[in-house]
Amino acid sequence: xxxxxxxxxxxxxxxxxxxxxxxxxxxxxxxxxxxxxxxxxxxxxxxxxxxxxxxxxxxxxxxxxxxxxxxxxxxxxxxxxxxxxxxxxxxxxxxxxxxxxxxxxxxxxxxxxxxxxxxxxxxxxxxxxxxxxxxxxxxxxxxxxxxxxxxxxxxxxxxxxxxxxxxxxxx
Ligand SMILES: [Zn+2]
Numbered sequence: 001x002x003x004x005x006x007x008x009x010x011x012x013x014x015x016x017x018x019x020x021x022x023x024x025x026x027x028x029x030x031x032x033x034x035x036x037x038x039x040x041x042x043x044x045x046x047x048x049x050x051x052x053x054x055x056x057x058x059x060x061x062x063x064x065x066x067x068x069x070x071x072x073x074x075x076x077x078x079x080x081x082x083x084x085x086x087x088x089x090x091x092x093x094x095x096x097x098x099x100x101x102x103x104x105x106x107x108x109x110x111x112x113x114x115x116x117x118x119x120x121x122x123x124x125x126x127x128x129x130x131x132x133x134x135x136x137x138x139x140x141x142x143x144x145x146x147x148x149x150x151x152x153x154x155x156x157x158x159x160x161x162x163x164x165x166x167x168x169x170x171x
Pocket of ligand 1: 041042061065103104107
């Protein structure tokens with residue numbers, strides 16, 4: 001995975017969604033929610049605990065890193081929002097799908113591991129983008145290491161325009 005890069009996307013999406021009129025707690029809630037969605041595809045690391053290999057369609061960077069998965073999450077969140085009578089369920093669905101899809105896009109720009117199964121269920125082939133400027137992050141506890149820290153700092157620098165905008169004080 002990329003690491004803090006996903007959270008940066010979540011922060012920016014939260015700021016975008018909350019807009020200018022939201023309270024600080026609404027803004028913080030949106031940022032936390034969208035960050036969770038941006039990280040959601042990596043819940044697939046539980047596959048390792050079940051003995052599912054990395055390269056399996058349901059292994060790490062498999063089905064949960066596909067366009068179909070992102071679209072399903074968007075539809076699900078939009079439906080829940082609509083049922084609960086929340087405003088702009090379609091806009092929320094589109095933003096959620098985009099945030100979840102940002103995850104495999106970022107992963108596909110990393111320098112290591114296997115590629116992402118973006119075309120699942122039609123194809124289980126793993127793919128990277130031609131441009132891969134993001135150093136791959138260690139998985140799990142390995143993230144809390146010197147290499148993990150270096151990767152996180154690199155992503156902070158690469159994503160600085162986005163998180164600076166997201167965290168810039170509001171008037
Ligand atoms: Zn991932």
